[in-house]
Amino acid sequence: xxxxxxxxxxxxxxxxxxxxxxxxxxxxxxxxxxxxxxxxxxxxxxxxxxxxxxxxxxxxxxxxxxxxxxxxxxxxxxxxxxxxxxxxxxxxxxxxxxxxxxxxxxxxxxxxxxxxxxxxxxxxxxxxxxxxxxxxxxxxxxxxxxxxxxxxxxxxxxxxxxxxxxxxxxxxxxxxxxxxxxxxxxxxxxxxxxxxxxxxxxxxxxxxxxxxxxxxxxxxxxxxxxxxxxxxxxxxxxxxxxxxxxxxxxxxxxxxxxxxxxxxxxxxxxxxxxxxxxxxxxxxxxxxxxxxxxxxxxxxxxxxxxxxxxxxxxxxxxxxxxxxxxxxxxxxxxxxxxxxxxxx
Numbered sequence: 001x002x003x004x005x006x007x008x009x010x011x012x013x014x015x016x017x018x019x020x021x022x023x024x025x026x027x028x029x030x031x032x033x034x035x036x037x038x039x040x041x042x043x044x045x046x047x048x049x050x051x052x053x054x055x056x057x058x059x060x061x062x063x064x065x066x067x068x069x070x071x072x073x074x075x076x077x078x079x080x081x082x083x084x085x086x087x088x089x090x091x092x093x094x095x096x097x098x099x100x101x102x103x104x105x106x107x108x109x110x111x112x113x114x115x116x117x118x119x120x121x122x123x124x125x126x127x128x129x130x131x132x133x134x135x136x137x138x139x140x141x142x143x144x145x146x147x148x149x150x151x152x153x154x155x156x157x158x159x160x161x162x163x164x165x166x167x168x169x170x171x172x173x174x175x176x177x178x179x180x181x182x183x184x185x186x187x188x189x190x191x192x193x194x195x196x197x198x199x200x201x202x203x204x205x206x207x208x209x210x211x212x213x214x215x216x217x218x219x220x221x222x223x224x225x226x227x228x229x230x231x232x233x234x235x236x237x238x239x240x241x242x243x244x245x246x247x248x249x250x251x252x253x254x255x256x257x258x259x260x261x262x263x264x265x266x267x268x269x270x271x272x273x274x275x276x277x278x279x280x281x282x283x284x285x286x287x288x289x290x291x292x293x294x295x296x297x298x299x300x301x302x303x304x305x306x307x308x309x310x311x312x313x314x315x316x317x318x319x320x321x322x323x324x325x326x327x328x329x330x331x332x333x334x335x336x337x338x339x340x341x342x343x344x
Contacts, residue, residue: 003177009042010169014162020082021155040074047176066103073099081155093120110278118297189250196251199275202284203254204245206276211236214256214268234258237265245270 016036020029044067076095083089097120104113155161203210211234218231237257239246247254258266276284286294 003046003173006043006046006173006177007170009039009046010166010173013039013043014166017078017081018158018162020078021158023084036078040071044070066106069099069103069106073103108278110282114282193249193251196272196275197247199272199281200245200247200251200254200270202276202281203270203274204243205284205288206280207236207244209276209280210244210256211258213270213274214258217270217274218258218266218268230260230262231258231266234260234266 013036016032016039020032020036024032048063048067073096076092076099080089080092080096083092097116101113101116104110104116203213214236215231215234218234219228222228222231235258236244237259238244239255239257245254245256252272254270256268256270258268260266
């Protein structure tokens with residue numbers, strides 16, 4: 001029953017969004033807004049009652065925060081495709097991306113959040129510059145978008161777009177409400193051990209954090225206050241082979257050695273909770289394993305930014321020349337005409 005309610009609410013939202021894409025009277029748009037909010041509320045209620053909680057997440061965050069971010073994302077997406085001014089549509093797109101990225105962070109999907117910000121935020125930056133500099137200025141003159149260009153006021157293939165969006169929402173709903181149909185997957189002990197070793201290797205590449213974690217574990221196990229004070233100033237000692245950390249065969253634990261001020265050494269065993277979390281692992285992978293790809297993405301976005309500025313500047317100069325020529329004034333850069341006009 002909840003799945004049928006979810007699909008019905010999605011269909012109602014699609015119809016409301018289709019009607020809001022065209023310019024409507026204010027009372028009619030207000031009624032459509034209320035109907036759209038009701039559809040979103042029904043979808044949220046159906047998901048909250050029947051959709052299973054995600055597995056493997058220690059603290060997914062309060063449910064009301066997920067609902068609030070989802071409502072912000074849906075409202076921003078609706079205004080993005082219905083607003084007559086392209087500049088505001090780009091800003092609503094930014095709002096949607098930020099809301100979805102924060103939702104991913106709460107679900108401990110840091111890579112998805114980072115990918116959204118890198119790919120879409122960079123694309124939004126370039127798109128926003130193109131829209132702001134190249135769009136017709138008449139779109140900023142009207143109070144309701146009546147003076148904007150026809151392609152800003154008329155949606156292209158709205159029915160096809162909404163049908164495809166409804167199919168995607170239905171597929172997502174089927175994945176939510178039919179979790180039992182998923183294929184079971186159990187990692188082999190060798191794969192688990194390798195994953196643990198890679199986590200400890202990342203921690204070994206962060207000597208400052210490794211030292212802090214080792215001191216914290218050693219301090220927690222010490223009972224004498226003097227020993228605790230000595231451990232606070234202890235330093236890491238390389239193990240055999242120059243390694244700072246030695247992982248166990250199963251990858252569940254690792255051993256580090258601290259050297260106190262008096263020369264004594266203390267072996268510290270770290271459990272899996274001391275390994276880097278997803279955010280730190282993602283940052284380590286980007287900086288240590290894929291620095292060239294990260295720099296290339298930055299260079300590409302920077303060159304696109306320069307291209308947008310150059311194209312917009314050329315169009316602005318041509319428009320200024322046309323206005324000056326229509327007014328009987330010399331064109332920009334025509335020094336001879338300016339000198340003749342000044343001499344006269």
